[in-house]
Amino acid sequence: MQIEDTGSLEGLILANNKGSGFDIIHILGHAGFDKDKGPVFYMEDDVGKLDAISPDELWDGIKYRPPKMLFLSGCSTGGTHNEAISESFAYRMAQKGIQWVLGWGLIVSHEGAIQMVTEIYKCLSIGSRLDHAVQIARKSVEDRYHPWPLLRFFGDATPIAPLVEPGLKTSAVHPVKLRHKLLQDSNVRVLEEGFVGRRRNVQQGLSVLRGKVKQFGLLVRGPAGIGKSCLVGKLVERFAYEKDKKELVVFHGVISEANVSLQLKKLLDRMRNRHGIEIMKSDISYEDKIKDLFSSVFKNEISTIIYFDDFEQNLDRCRNEYYVRPETIDIVRPFLEAVEWAEGNSNVVISSRYPFILEHDGENLPATKLYDISLMSFRGVDLNKKKRNLEFISKSKNADMYWQYDTGNPRLLEWLDGIARNKDKYNLGEIDKQLRDKQDEFIQEYLDVIAKTEGDNFRKFIQKAAVYRWPVDKTAFDSFGGGEFLDTGVDLTLVEREDLSRGEFVYWVTPVIREDRWRKLAVDEIYEMHRYAYQWYDNWISKVDGPNYKHLEEAVHHALQVGNIPGACKHARRLGRYFDRIVLYRKGLAIMAEVVKMVSNAVIDEAKTNKDEDISSFLSEYATSLWKLGNSKQAIEFYEKSLAIQMEVYGAKHLSVATSYNDIGTALEQSGDSKQAIEYYEKALAIQLEAYGEKHSAVAVFYNNIGLAWQSLGEPKQAIGYHEKSLDIRSEAYGEKHPDVAVSYNNIGLAWQSLGEPEQAIGYHEKSLDIILEAFGEKHPDVAISYDNIGLAWQSLGKPKQAIRYHEKALDIFKEVYGEKHSAVAVSYNNIGLALRSLGEPKQAIGYHEKALDIQLEVYRGQHPSVATSYSNIGEIWRDLGNSKQAITFYEKALVICKEVYEKKHPYIAALYAAIGIEWNLLGNSKRAIEFFEKTLVIWLEVYGERHPNIAGLYENFAYAFRTAGKEKKARQYAAKAKAAWS
Structure with a gap:
């Protein structure tokens, strides 16, 4: 493996050619879109200037030795752009002839990318195929990272094969061995192999040595062991080749006039430069010799780097400053005075622990002649x-x-x-x-x-x-x-x-002394410094636009050290949002969880008294993270804590209170309590109506949510009433061709479908589709949702082939937008499975449901309603195949999840009880069947009341079970109840 650390296309080309090509090229950095070039990868030239590289330019650089696999690890390298729908950077590279290309479909964090990439290369190294490696990597990191929307895999027609022969004995990991060398004709020890890093410092140094800044001399300084000589060695290495070649003269430690003269004579003699040799042999002073060399030989004939290493050995300390020793001043001063005369063709480089003073004619020469690079200890990457x-x-x-x-x-x-x-x-x-x-x-x-x-x-x-x-x-x-x-x-x-x-x-x-010095402070001083550090971070964060997550983390740390819980909450909330934005949901939740432990009831009471909205906002953000990861029960608990503070801060009629009511309603609906969800939605709606009146877009949102809740309760007529109110407001506020209007049409269509009117439903879904196509174009998730909904309606009409066509359209869009492993892709697979089941193709259907289940298990880690749905769908197919025992197995898997996710009296739990009961009846165990039907009845009576189609159907199941058990009287009683429930 070779690391190319200039970050430039030229450096990549050189490394690729030097290594005679590689199986894999992995490029890490930032990507974007250029209006002239299209998708680009942002590289730099060797002095740090931005260089936007197009797919054409990258291909031209590597086409003679292309890799088998190219990994473009930059944000959205595998994603589409509005300006070029289907042509991501990765897609174009695959078109040009790279066998396999990986890219990220969306924004990806550095931490998240590292986790995924590590797993992928681990799999490739043991002989896995690339597609298998990607799949295994996604599965392996699910506890640490939520990767499903991100990684995309492109390829040409080449069959996917392992890059490493499977079954080979695993070799031990061998990091690059540190190998040092001495710079020519010196005792200066630098790294020949091993990590130097410091890319920005290298670029700064190259800017000096290439004459891109006003100084032509360079001072590299920093603590002992920080890597000053290694950095200079890296710079010198860049000028070791014919194109930019510069000769090197090195002076280590204490310098003398005799040694300087000797080394310069050796250089000039080796280069057979008679002009320079004559200067050194002349009777003029040492100072004039040095100045003459820079004004002529080093300017026009021999490009040279003159390097003084460990220059601190030539310094004396006076108070807290360092000065060049008297006996050294006249030796080094001519170099500093004359270096600019060579006009960048030659340079002076000095490495020293300390900056130093050398004054001449009122000028401090190091400050004016040397570009100052101060090195820090390594941190971060x-x-x-x-x-x-x-x-x-x-x-x-x-x-x-x-x-x-x-x-x-x-x-x-x-x-x-x-x-x-x-x-x-x-x-x-x-x-x-x-x-x-x-x-x-x-x-x-x-x-x-x-x-x-x-x-x-x-x-x-x-x-x-x-x-x-x-x-x-x-x-x-x-x-x-x-x-x-x-x-x-x-x-x-x-x-x-x-x-x-x-x-x-x-x-x-x-860092070497930080902890040692910190421990010298008294306890009260430590407290005071944490308090001050928090104030500084808090002030700094308030003045910048974008988030700096390290500063946010430090603000939280210092706030917690002094018990400033409101301060910790304020910045932990922003941290949570930051990690949410880059799809690291669990990391954001984990950081906020450390703070939420400190938010006691006493802290909440104090927040109410002080009307502290920071704690309320933090609790709400934490609850939202819980809700997104499927933990609606705990989310409700923290939403309610947030609401309690907001009531004190804003009063009962404030819009923020309405938002909290809505959030609680959403979590309640996810947990299966749609009735209570409606109560909270209606509270939110009442506040919005009072604040805005009837015809406001915000009011439409709450009508929409109430409609969805009624739909969940099996009351589509009620749902349509609310969706039509939402539609009227949105049409008036936005006009007929707005995406929000399309949402209302879609919801009305779903309600009509529940009413058994699929033709009506298709009409509304097609209205929605027309708007979304005009607004977003074909390749948009909302378009795919409309296709899926139309497919479901055709399914209800008994046209499964037509349904499959729409579901496949949806599937193609979802795959292109999100990649294979996304929850929306799973929905389309499930829908195709349902249609195939209707076509009488149960074995083919089960394959699609299993694909959906695999994705959902990876995305949700098992405990999620969507996983339960897939288990239930597979159970239904086993039922169709006449295998009741297998059907019960999958229904019970679904039931375990639903009991974990939902409240005990959720309609879906009742439906699973009923399905299991039916299978037990088919197996001849009517007693067991009746037990499950009774569990169903308790829930459905509470949810739907006595007169509902679901209740009628359940009573019919009771009648059948009692008849099977030989209890005809009971059977007739339940048959009569069924008839009454239908009326």
Whole structure:
């Protein structure tokens, strides 16, 4: 495996050609749509400038050595765009000749993509076919990630085959071994193989070395072990080839005039540059020799990088600043003065722990001549990549023990890996002691710096600044000495600084010493700093438009540390919404669950007293997450807590209260209590009517919801009345051709179908379809929903072949929009199964229901009404096939789920009791059948009342069971009840 880390198309082409092509190319980044190029993948050139790469450009770069599989891991690379309905980036690459292409259909989070990709490559490595790998990966991550709308798979006509021969012995994981080398003619040790990372810093350095910025010299600085020399080595590597070749001269540590002259003479002699040799042999001063070289040889004849490594050995400390030693000033000063004379053809590069001062003619030369790159410890993605490349810790069973001492410092991480390499020599206790000693040894270097620092105030500043666990801008330090001490901390490498872009810097206390310094504060000081940190995050978040989830997480952390529950709720709610937007439902729920534990009844009472809407909004957001994941019972509990606060904050007639009533109604309906749901919808409606009057679009929403609830209760006439009210309002508010009007038509159509009027239903569904086609075009989920509804109506008319045609249209759209593993796709499979059953094709039908069930089990993890529906549908087919025992097995699976999801007296639970009873009767066990019919009757009488078709049908089942049992008198009694119920 090879990692190409420039992020450029040119870098990808070079890596692909150098490796003679690869089975898989995996491109990670951002994607989008360009009005001229169509779908694009956003790459960069080697200095960080944005480069929008089209499918044509990518194909031109890799077509001579194309991979078998291309994974475009960027948002919507497998999705459609309004401007180009069927031509996603992945689709175009498959058209051009890539055998198999994977892309994401929607926005995908970095965390979510990693989880899916890890599972896919694990499956491919053991010989799974790609389609199987995708399916297994989806199943494997269902507890951690909700991936069904995202991953898309495109291919040409090539049969799908494993990339790895199945059955091969699994090899141990071997991270890239760290291999160091010495830069030419020097003792400077840099990485030859292993993770360097720091892409932005590499781009900044290349900008200097390519003459793209005003300075032609470069200062790379940062704490010990941070990777300064390795970064310079990476930069030098880019100029090792003929196209951009630059020669290299390296000076390590303490420099002298004699050594500098000797190394320059060696370079000039090796290059046989007579002009330069003459300059060095001349009688002019050392200073003039250096300046002459830069103004002529290094400008026009030999492109050269002159590198001073570990330059801190040439510095003296005075107070809290570093100065070039007197004996070194005249050696290095000519390089800084003259570097710009070479006009970018040659450069001076210095790596040093500390910035330094060298004044000449009133000018501080390092500040004006050197572009400053300050390195930080690894964090986030770079840290994870570095850790994965630590060979021995990666293989250790005790990796967690080593990671306790991880601070993101590359050298310390490599030292820890060295201890892991020799683990067999020690027991765990000894290893733990070695780790502590190694960390203490590393920390001691910093403590020595602190000890020499003048001023207790500065030392206290470092302790307080350690409150921040993530880099923040300088305003975060203002109230406790930021302006006075922050730059000093950076200069002394006790604080790390990163240049984000355009001079925007972020800072944090060097992670190596953060915990050690933080523990020096008193308890009351720790509390005060958490309080201050929360205030800073809260203020920062309030001023930005988009969410920064790390800042939101930190705000929640600091709020909880000081018991600021309203503050934690405010930001946890935004975090929940953030993860909901990127389809990480369970992660958002888990984060909010940590906060909700702190929202006690006392906190709710206080929120009522203080009229605190943040806690109310948080509880509502948490409830919505529960509802989305199918936990309607618990959702109702938290919606009601939110409502109780809102009643105090806003009063009973506020629109927010109406929203809460509606939310509770929706959850009640999902749990099967449609009667109570209607009560809440009507409360919400009353508030909306008072606020807006009858003819407002918001009022139409509540009429619509009430209509759907009546439909669930088996009262389609009632439902039609409410849907028609909703339709009248929407038609007047929006005009006839609005998607919301189409929704009302669809709902009226469903109600007519329930009334046994499928022809009427088709008329309304076709009206809906016409509007949606005009609004959205053919490839839209709402169009597919209309097709499915029309198909159901044709099914009711006894035209299953016609029904199947519409369901297949819906299925094609859903697959293209969502991919194979989506709940909407499962609905279409179920509908096709029902139509095939009507055609007398039970075996073919069961195949479609099983496809639906597989998707639903993956999407919902089993405990969901849709899963119960599929189990029930399969049970019905086994019934048609005359296998009552199999039918009962599937009905009971459905029943287990429904009892978990719904209230005990849900109509669907009653229907399953009835279905099981019928099968027991067919098996000759009428006593068992009657027991199930009695359970059904209790529920249906409460839901429907005595006079209802379902009650009549149930009484007929009773009559049949009693007749089978030889109890004719009882049978006649129930037959009479059935007749009365029909009337």
